[in-house]
Amino acid sequence: MRILAAGDHFVAPDLFARELTAEIGTDHTIDQLHLPWPLTPFGPVSEVDEASGDEDTLLAALRGARVCVTQMAPVTRKVLDGSPDLRLVVVGRGGPVNVNLDAAKERGVQVCNTPGRNAAATAEYTVGLLLATMRRIPETSAALTAGHWAGEFYTYDNCGPGLDGATVGLIGCGAVGSRVARALTALGAHVCLYDPYADPDTLREWGTPVDDLDALLRRSDVVSLHARLTPETRGLLGARELALLPEGAVVVNCARGALLDEDALCDALESGRLAAAGLDVFAVEPPPADSRLRTAPRLVMTPHLAGANISVAHNAARIAAAEVGRFLRGEPLAHRVV
Incomplete structure (x- = not known):
């Protein structure tokens, strides 16, 4: 299975990848995409809020992926419509505001978050x-x-x-x-x-x-x-x-x-x-x-730093990876929102 780890300068793609490997082993392909947040502030992208990066870059990175693990990637209707293989999005934050939840539900894409990480x-x-x-x-x-x-x-x-x-x-x-x-x-x-x-x-x-x-x-x-x-x-x-x-x-x-x-x-x-x-x-x-x-x-x-410490980054990656593990094993997801 192909998985995209779309990280940033806080929860880095390789941190997501390491936790995913620890959870699901090495039998899956984990590709990485590096988003510019927080060095570039998040903002609205198309119809979603508090996102980082752009739709076209994410679309290209998601080609063939069944799972996307991210904090800030803009999972918009355009991205979901252009990613027919995608079945799970795990957002490494308390609220998946960077995901169009209605569009995800329409396409049968499950969405999870990582509550309590920070x-x-x-x-x-x-x-x-x-x-x-x-x-x-x-x-x-x-x-x-x-x-x-x-x-x-x-x-x-x-x-x-x-x-x-x-x-x-x-x-x-x-x-x-x-x-x-x-x-x-x-x-x-x-x-x-x-x-x-x-x-x-x-x-x-x-x-x-x-x-x-x-x-x-x-x-x-x-x-x-x-x-x-x-x-x-x-x-x-x-x-x-x-x-x-x-x-x-x-x-x-x-x-x-x-x-x-x-x-x-x-x-x-x-x-x-x-x-x-x-x-x-x-x-x-x-x-x-x-x-x-x-x-x-x-x-x-202070510049929106309350939820930022090293432990939070590891918590987000670990909770997200555990959800991917449940998905692959066919178990109920712990933090499913859609």
Whole structure:
């Protein structure tokens, strides 16, 4: 059987290939395609989102392949229509947004993802970004690098708030949010959770469930976003919602940029209503040169790195390879979405 490993500069094609070989042996042909992400940002390709590469290159690489393992390749209707031998696409990420699922279903192509591959990494990064934002770590580091021993950051007005005793509201409490909740509880925070799709009894294991978003915002010194981006959650935190937060609150987003109204966030930072914010994700990535985010005060920004560490790359390749093994053995797929 011919398999295409369409990797990138994070989960490399040879990493996919090594894990596939370990899982299924050497009796199959594994070809490799190298996509430009993340050195070139992902984006929409035809009708799919967050993809890397182009349809024609992928079509050529898929000729004769029955399986495609990838993170970012644009598996569009055109690609599926032009790949009659393809029977399985395994996407090494939490959501297969780079695959036209309707077209795959029409053509009898099964699609799997690799849920949970970066949950621990994203949770770790969220806590790190939250602490860096609250305690002004990047700002003070930059001052010292420039030769200034910034004693003014030790003053009451400038040293920043702490987590011990703070109320932290988490919006969304799945694989990432639940890990963040446990970590913050260990640091002395009081964690409140808003997730209308989660079982309240399960939420109680990690903090205090709150069944109304407005109520969560009114009581939260810090808010961290962990929801999926859907038509219902797009713009979830806008000007009205940010105004419900206590004065001096902190907002962190390591989920999806479009959950948060960036102009409203800038307004709240510029007015001083928010003490600080930390963003790892943006509505447009990278933010345009004229984005207000680039000049907003007390804003820590990182380039969509929360889910990136070495363990995540290996997790994605290993989980994907296990799905290919199940497919070849005729076993039910563990993470099938189509």
